[in-house]
Amino acid sequence: MLFLIIAVSQARGDEELRSLELYNGDEAEIVSGSRSPRPASQTAENITVVTSEDILALNAHTLADILYAVAGVQVEMIRTPGASTNFKLQGANFNHVLVLIDNVPLNTLSENYPDIAAVPVQMIERVEIVKGAASSAWGNALGGVINVMTKSPDQERAIGGMASGSYGKRDTADLRGELSGTVDSFGYYLSGGKLRSDGLLANNGVDKDNFYGKLLYDLPNGGSLALTTWLSQGFNGMYQDGPVSTSQNTRYLISTLAASYQLTDHLRLEAAAVASETEGTLFRRTDLQGVSKTLTVALDESRVGGGFKLSWLDELQRVVAGVDYEHVAAQVSSSQIRADILNRDADRFGVYLSDTLTLGRFAVTPSARFDRTGSGGDHFSPSFGVTYALTDNSILRGYTATGYSLTSLNRSDSTEKVWTSQFGFESGDLPYLWVKGTLFRNDTWDVIAPTATGITKERQLKQGVELEAKTLPLYNTSLSVGYTFIGATLGVNGPVIKGVPKHTVNIGLRYQDPSHFRGELTGHYVDWNEARQGGRYSDVIWDLHLRKEMHYGEKVSLEPFVSVRNLLNGHQYVYRVYQNPGRWIELGVRCNF
Numbered sequence: 001m002l003f004l005i006i007a008v009s010q011a012r013g014d015e016e017l018r019s020l021e022l023y024n025g026d027e028a029e030i031v032s033g034s035r036s037p038r039p040a041s042q043t044a045e046n047i048t049v050v051t052s053e054d055i056l057a058l059n060a061h062t063l064a065d066i067l068y069a070v071a072g073v074q075v076e077m078i079r080t081p082g083a084s085t086n087f088k089l090q091g092a093n094f095n096h097v098l099v100l101i102d103n104v105p106l107n108t109l110s111e112n113y114p115d116i117a118a119v120p121v122q123m124i125e126r127v128e129i130v131k132g133a134a135s136s137a138w139g140n141a142l143g144g145v146i147n148v149m150t151k152s153p154d155q156e157r158a159i160g161g162m163a164s165g166s167y168g169k170r171d172t173a174d175l176r177g178e179l180s181g182t183v184d185s186f187g188y189y190l191s192g193g194k195l196r197s198d199g200l201l202a203n204n205g206v207d208k209d210n211f212y213g214k215l216l217y218d219l220p221n222g223g224s225l226a227l228t229t230w231l232s233q234g235f236n237g238m239y240q241d242g243p244v245s246t247s248q249n250t251r252y253l254i255s256t257l258a259a260s261y262q263l264t265d266h267l268r269l270e271a272a273a274v275a276s277e278t279e280g281t282l283f284r285r286t287d288l289q290g291v292s293k294t295l296t297v298a299l300d301e302s303r304v305g306g307g308f309k310l311s312w313l314d315e316l317q318r319v320v321a322g323v324d325y326e327h328v329a330a331q332v333s334s335s336q337i338r339a340d341i342l343n344r345d346a347d348r349f350g351v352y353l354s355d356t357l358t359l360g361r362f363a364v365t366p367s368a369r370f371d372r373t374g375s376g377g378d379h380f381s382p383s384f385g386v387t388y389a390l391t392d393n394s395i396l397r398g399y400t401a402t403g404y405s406l407t408s409l410n411r412s413d414s415t416e417k418v419w420t421s422q423f424g425f426e427s428g429d430l431p432y433l434w435v436k437g438t439l440f441r442n443d444t445w446d447v448i449a450p451t452a453t454g455i456t457k458e459r460q461l462k463q464g465v466e467l468e469a470k471t472l473p474l475y476n477t478s479l480s481v482g483y484t485f486i487g488a489t490l491g492v493n494g495p496v497i498k499g500v501p502k503h504t505v506n507i508g509l510r511y512q513d514p515s516h517f518r519g520e521l522t523g524h525y526v527d528w529n530e531a532r533q534g535g536r537y538s539d540v541i542w543d544l545h546l547r548k549e550m551h552y553g554e555k556v557s558l559e560p561f562v563s564v565r566n567l568l569n570g571h572q573y574v575y576r577v578y579q580n581p582g583r584w585i586e587l588g589v590r591c592n593f
Contacts, residue, residue, distance in 0.1 A: 030043050030047055030049065030128060031128065031147075031149075032047065032128035032130050032134075032137075032145055032147040033045040033047055033130060033134070033137065033365075033385075034136075034137050034318075034320060034354040034356065034365060034367055035137045035138075035309065035320050035322065035352070035354065036311050036313065036318050036319075036320035036354065036356070037313070037318075038318055038356055040395075040426070041363070041387060041389055041395050042318070042356055042358065042363040042365075042387055043385075043387065043397075044363075044365055044385025044386055044387050044397050044398060044399040045130050045131070045132065045134070045385060045397075045399050045422075046072075046130075046131045046132060046397070046399070046422055046424060046438045046440070046466070047128055047129065047130050047131070048070050048071065048072065048128075048129045048131070049126060049127070049128050049129075050066055050069075050070065050126060050127040050129070051125075051126050052124065052125055052126065052151070054066075054069075055121050055124060057510065057518065057520045057545060058520065058522070058543075058545060059166070059545045059547075059561060059563045059586075059588070060121045061081035061082060061120070061121065061174050061195060062081060062082055062116065062117045062118070062119055062120060062121060062195075063099075063116040063117070063119035063121065063124070063127070063146075063148065064078070064085040064087070064116045064117045065078075065081070065121070066121060066124075066127055067087055067116060067129075067146070068524060069506060069508070069522055069524070070129055070482075070506070071466060071467075071468050071482025071483070071484060071504070071506050072089065072090050072129075072131050072466050072482070072484050072504070073087060073088070073089055073129065074087060074088040074089075074091075074484075074501040074504055074526050075087045076088070076573075076574050076575070076578065077573065077575075077578040077580070078541070078572075078580050079200060079201055079204050079578065079579075079580060079581060080170075080172065080197045080199050080200045080201065080204045080205065080206050080236075080581070081117075081172060081174065081195060081197065081206065082117055082118075082195045082196075082197070082206035082208050082234075082236055083117055083204050083206055083236045083237070083238065084115060084117050084236060084238055084248065085116055085117045087116065088500070088501060089129070089131060089143050089144045089146075090131050090132065090143070090144070090440060090442065090462065090464075090466070090484070090486065091442070091462040091464075091486040091488055091500050091501060092142065092143025092144065092442065092444075092462070093143070094113065094114060095107075095111060095112040095113060095405065095407050096112075096142040096143030096144075096405045096407075096416065096418075096444075097114065097141070097142075097143045097144050097145070097146060098114075098134070098138055098139075098140055098141035098144070098145045098146070098405075099114035099116060099119075099145075099146045099148070100138075100145065100146070100147045100148060101119065101148045101150070101230060101254055102148075102149075102150055102228050102230070102254065102256050102258075103147075103256070103272065103274075104254045104256060104274045104276055104303070105140070105276075105303070106118075106119070106252070106254075107140075108278055108299070108301060108330075109278075109301045109303075109328050109329075109330040109409040110299060110301065110330050110332050110342050110408060110409060110410065111407070111408060112140070112405060112406060112407045112408065114146075115250065115252070116146075117236075118208070118232045118250060118252055119148060119232065120176070120191075120193050120195065120210045120212075120232065122162075122176045122178060122191050122193055122212075123150050123151055123178075123189075123191045123212040123230070124148055124149070124150060124151070125149050125150055125151045125152065126149045127146060127147065127148055127149070128145075128146075128147045128149065129144065129145070129146050129147075130144045130145040130146075130147070131144045131422075131438075131440070131466070132144055132399065132401065132420040132422055132440060132442065133381070133383070133401040133402060133403030133418050133419075133420040133442075134401070134403065135369060135371075135379070135381035135383075135401065135402070135403030135404055136352065136354070136367040136368055136369045136381045136382060136383035136401055136403070137352060137354065137367060137369065137383075138369075139324070139348075139350045139369060139371045139379075139381070139404075140371075140373075140404065140405055140406050141403060141405070142403045142404055142405035142416060142417070142418045142444065143405070143418070143442075150189075150212065150214060150228065150230075151178075151180070151189050151191070151214070152187070152189060152214065152216065153180050153181060153182050153187025153188050153189045153214065153216050154180040154181050154182060154187075154189075155182045155187065156182075157181055157182070157555075158181045158182065158183050159179065159180075159181040160179070160180055160181055160555065160592075160593060161177065161178050161179040161180060161592075161593055162176070162177065162178045162590065162591065162592050162593070163176070163177045163590075163591050163593075164176045164177075164588060164589065164590035164591065165588055165589065166561070166563075166586050166587065166588025166589075167586060167587060167588065168563075168584055168585055168586025168587070169200060169584040169585065169586070170197055170198040170199060170200055170584075171196070171197060171198045172196070172197035172198075172200065172584075172586060173194075173195075173196055173197070174193065174194075174195050174588070175193055175194045175195075176191070176192070176193035177191070177192055177193065178190060178191040178192075182216075185217055185218040185219075186215070186216070186217055186218075187215070187216040187217075187218075188213075188214070188215050188216070189212075189213070189214040189216075190211075190212070190213050190214075191210075191211070191212045191213075192209075192210065192211045192212070193209070193210050194208070194209050194210075195207075195208045195210075195234075196208070199237055200581035200584060201239075201240075201579060201581055202239075202240035202245075203237040203238070203239060203240035203245045203246075203247065204236075204237045204238070204239070204240075205235070205236065205237045206234070206235070206236045206237075207234050207235045207236075208232065208233065208234030208235070208236065209231075209232075209233055209234055210230075210231065210232040210233075211229070211230070211231045212228070212229070212230045212231075213227075213228065213229050214226060214227070214228045215227045215228075219261065221261070221262060222261070222262035223259070223260055223261035223262060224259070224260050225257075225258070225259050226256070226257070226258045226259075226260075227255075227256070227257050227258075228254075228255065228256045228258075229253075229254070229255045230252070230253070230254045230255075231251075231252070231253050232250075232251070232252045233249075233250065233251040233252070234249070234250070235247065235248070235249050236248060236250075239577045239578060240577075241577045243286055243287045243288050244284065244285070244286050245284075245285050245287075246282065246283065246284045246285075247282075247283050247285075248280055248281065248282045248283065249280060249281045249283075250278075250279070250280040251277070251278070251279040251280065252276070252277075252278055253276060253277045253278075254274070254275075254276040255274070255275050255276070256272055256273070256274045256275075257272065257273045258270065258271070258272040258273075259271050259272070266312055266313055266314045267310070267311070267312050268310070268311045268313070269308070269309075269310055270308070270309045270310075270311070271306065271307070271308050271309075272306050272307055273305075273306040274303065274304070274305055274306055274326070275302075275303065275304050276302065276303045277301070277302050278299065278300075278301040278302075279299065279300055279301075280298070280299040281296055281297070281298050281299070282296065282297040282298075282299075283295075283296055284296075284297075294335075295334070295335055295336055296334070296335040297332065297333070297334050297335075297341070298332070298333050298334075299330075299331075299332050300330070300331045300332075301328070301329065301330040301331075302328070302329050302330075303326050303327070303328050304326065304327050305324070305325045305326030305327060305348075306324075306325060306326075307322055307323055307324040307325065308322055308323050309321070309322035310322065315358070316357065316358055317355060317356065317357050317358070318355070318356040319353075319354070319355045319356075320352075320353070320354050320355075321351075321352065321353045321354075322351070322352055323349075323350070323351050323352075324348075324349070324350040324351075324352075325347070325348070325349050325350075326347075326348050327345065327346075327347050327348075328345060328346050328347075328348060328374075328409065329344070329345035329346075330342055330343075330344060330345070330409050330410075331343045332410075341410070342408075342409065342410040344375065344409055344410060346373065346374030346375040346409065347372075347374045348371070348372065348373050348374050348375075349371070349372045349374075350369055350370065350371040350372070351369065351370050352367070352368070352369035352370075353367065353368055353369075354366070354367035354368075355367075361388055361389040361390075362386060362387070362388055362389075363386070363387045363389075364384075364385070364386045365383075365384070365385040365386070366382075366383075366384050367382070367383045367384075367385075367401075368380065368381065368382040368383070369381045371404075373406060373415075375406065375409050375412060376404075376406040376412060376413075376414055376415040377412070377415060379404045379415070381401070381402055381403050381404065382401070382402060383399070383400065383401030383402070384399070384400055384401070385397070385398065385399040385400075386398050386399075390427075391427075391429055393427065393428040393429050394425070394426070394427035394428070394429045395425065395426055395427075396423075396424070396425050397422070397423065397424045397425065397426070397438075398422070398423050398424075399420070399421070399422045399423075400419075400420065400421045400422070401419075401420050402417065402418065402419050402420075403417070403418045403420065404416065404417045404418070405418075407448060413446075414448065415446065416444060416445070416446045416447050416448065417444065417445055417446055418442055418443065418444040418445075419442075419443045420440070420441070420442050420443075421440070421441045422438055422439065422440045422441075423438070423439050424436065424437055424438030424439065424466075425437055432471055432472040432474075433469065433470070433471055433472070434469065434470045434471075435467075435468070435469045436467070436468045436469075437465065437466070437467045437468070438465065438466045439463075439464075439465050440463060440464060440465070440466065441461075441462075441463040442461070442462045442463065443459070443461050444459070444460045444461075444462070445457075445458075445459040445460075446459075447459070447460050458490055459490065459491050460488065460489075460490060460497060461488070461489050461490075461491060461492055462486055462487070462488045462497075462500065463486070463487055464484065464485040464486040464487055465484070465485050466482070466483070466484045466485075467481075467482070467483045467484075468480070468481070468482045468483075469481050469482075473512070476511055476512055476513045476514075477509065477510065477511045478509075478510050479507075479508070479509055479510075480506075480507070480508040480510070481505075481506070481507055481508075482504075482505070482506040482507075483503070483504070483505050483506075484501070484503070484504040485502065485503055486500060486501055486502060486504075487502075488500035488502075488529060496529050496530075497529060498529055498530045499528060499529065499530070499574065500528070500529045501526045501527070501528055501529075502527050502528065502529050503525070503526070503527040504525070504526050504527075505523070505524070505525045505526075505540075506522070506523070506524055507522065507523035507524075507540075508520065508521070508522050508523075509521040509522075515548075516548065516549035516550070516551075517546075517547075517548050517549075518546070518547050518548075518549070519544070519545065519546045519547075520544070520545040520546075521542065521543070521544050521545075522542070522543045522545075523540045523541070523542050524540065524541045524543075524572070525537075525539075525540040525541070525572070526572065526574075528574050533575045533576050533577070534575070534576030535573055535574040535575055535576065536571040536572070536573060536579075537571070537572050537573065537574065538571065539568070539570025539571050539572055540568075540570060540572075541566055541570050541572045541580065542566070542567040542568055542570070543563065543564065543565045543566065543567065544563065544564045544567055545561065545562075545563045546561065546562050546563075547559055547560065547561035547562075547590075548560055548561075555592075555593060556591075556592065556593050557591070557592045558589065558590075558591050559589065559590040559591070559592070560587075560588070560589045560590075561587075561588050561589070561590065562585065562586070562587050562588070563585070563586050563588075564583065564584075564585050565581075565583065565584055565585075565586075566580065566581065566582055566583045566584065567583060568583075569582045569583045
C-alpha cells in the first residue's frame with residue numbers, strides 16, 4: 001500500500017480527487033442519513049455508497065455480493081449465488097439492520113430478518129449503507145440502514161436496454177434483461193431475471209425469478225408520479241448436515257405509489273402509499289435408517305401503509321419532517337404444532353424531524369423521531385451530528401444517537417436498544433489518495449440471547465475503528481483497502497462475545513485501460529472471535545473479475561466477462577454447516593442497446 005501511494009504521488013496524475021462526493025458516486029447527494037439530500041461534507045453519519053458501476057465491476061448477482069465488498073460489513077456466508085445469507089454491520093446482527101427497497105422494509109416481521117440474497121442487482125442504481133443507529137430517521141434501525149435505491153427510466157431516449165447471461169459450475173446461471181426509456185412525460189424501467197444453480201455445495205441449489213417495474217410520469221412544475229412493483233420468488237437449499245437438510249421457498253412482493261411536488265423554490269412535498277407481502281415455507285428433512293420426516297414452518301406477512309414528507313432545502317438549512325404509518329400482520333405456523341406460532345397484527349406510527357443547519361465551516365444536524373410500534377412499546381430516538389470542514393475537501397465528523405430494533409412481532413419484550421457514538425474524518429487532500437477513518441462505540445442492551453435454561457437479556461458493547469483508503473490510477477491501476485476492528489464484550493469489562501468479527505480486511509485492485517478492458521481483484525478476510533460450531537477463517541478469499549467492452553455504434557455494445565471466485569481455494573466461514581465453496585468459474589456476456 002505504501003509503495004503504491006509513493007509511486008502514485010510521483011506519477012503525473014490523470015486527474016485529481018475533486019471532492020468527497022466524487023468517491024461517493026459522482027456528485028450525487030446522500031439521502032439515507034436523515035431522509036433529505038445532503039452533500040458528503042454535511043453528512044455526520046458514517047455512510048458508504050455503492051454505485052451501479054461498482055456493482056458491475058464485481059459481477060455481483062444479489063445484494064449479498066455487494067455487501068461482501070463493503071468495509072464494515074461482514075457477510076457470514078458466501079455460498080451458491082442466491083442462497084440465503086446472514087451478515088453483520090460493524091458487529092451488529094442482521095436482525096438489527098433495516099434493509100429498504102424503495103423505502104419499504106425488506107425485514108420480516110416475525111424475526112426482523114432481511115433476505116439480502118433475494119434482491120437481484122440489475123435493478124439497483126446505488127446502495128447507501130448507514131453504519132450505526134439510524135432510528136431518528138427510520139425507526140426500527142438499531143444497527144444501521146441498507147437503503148437499496150432502484151434505477152429510474154432512461155431520460156435520453158425512447159427505448160434502450162440490456163440482455164445478459166452467465167454460466168458456471170453446477171449449471172449456475174444468471175439470466176437478465178431490462179428495458180428503459182422516456183416518451184414525452186412518461187418514463188418506464190422494466191427488469192427481469194432468473195438465477196438458478198444445482199448448488200455449489202450439498203443441498204444448496206437455487207431457482208429464483210425476479211421482476212421489477214417502475215413507471216414515472218412527470219407533472220408540471222417539477223412534480224412526478226411513480227408506480228413501482230418488485231417481485232422475487234423461488235427456492236433455495238440452505239444446508240446439509242448429515243441426515244438433516246433444510247431448504248425454503250420464499251416470495252417477496254413490494255408495490256409503491258409515490259408522488260412528489262415542488263410547492264415553492266425551496267419547499268417540496270412527497271407522499272407515498274406502500275404495500276408488501278412476504279410468504280415462505282421452511283422445510284427441515286431428517287433421513288434416518290430409511291425413514292424420512294419433514295418438518296415445515298409456514299410464514300405469511302403483510303404491510304400496508306404510507307407516509308408524507310415535507311422538505312425545505314436552501315443554502316442555510318435542510319429541514320425534513322414526515323409521518324410514517326403501516327398496518328402489519330404476520331402468521332407463522334408449523335406442521336408439528338396445532339396452534340399458530342405467531343398470529344398478530346399491529347398499527348405502527350412514526351413522526352420525525354431533522355434539520356441540517358450550515359454555519360460557516362460547521363454543519364449541525366439535530367434529529368428526532370417518535371414511534372408507536374403497537375407491539376414493542378413507544379420509542380423516542382434522538383440524534384445529533386456535526387461536521388466541520390477543515391478544507392474544501394477534508395472534514396471531521398461526529399455523531400451520536402439512540403436507537404432500537406424490534407426483533408420479533410410475537411413478543412412485547414423483544415425491543416433491543418442502542419446508544420451509538422462515532423467520530424471520524426474524511427479527506428481527498430492527500431496527493432492522489434482518498435482516506436476515511438471512523439471510531440465507533442455501540443452500547444447495546446436488552447439483547448436477547450438463548451441460554452441452556454431459556455432466554456436472557458445481555459448488555460453488549462462493540463467498539464472499534466474503521467479505516468478506508470483508495471488511490472487514483474497509476475498505469476490504469478488503482479488500489480482500495482478497508483479495515484475494521486471490533487472489540488466486543490458483555491458489558492464494559494465482561495468476557496469477549498463469541499462469533500463477532502474482530503478483524504475484517506477488504507482489498508480491491510482495479511485495472512481499467514482506454515480500450516475498455518477492466519479487471520477487478522478482490523480479497524476478503526474476517527478473523528472471528530472464536531467462531532462457533534467448527535468455523536474456519538484462516539484464509540483470504542480472492543475473487544477475480546475480467547470484462548471487455550466492445551462498442552458497435554453509439555448505442556450498442558457487447559461485453560464478455562469472466563469471474564474466478566475463491567481463486568486460491570481458501571476457507572472462510574464461521575459455521576461448519578455453512579462452508580464456502582471452493583474455486584469456481586463463470587463465463588458470461590452482456591449486450592447493451
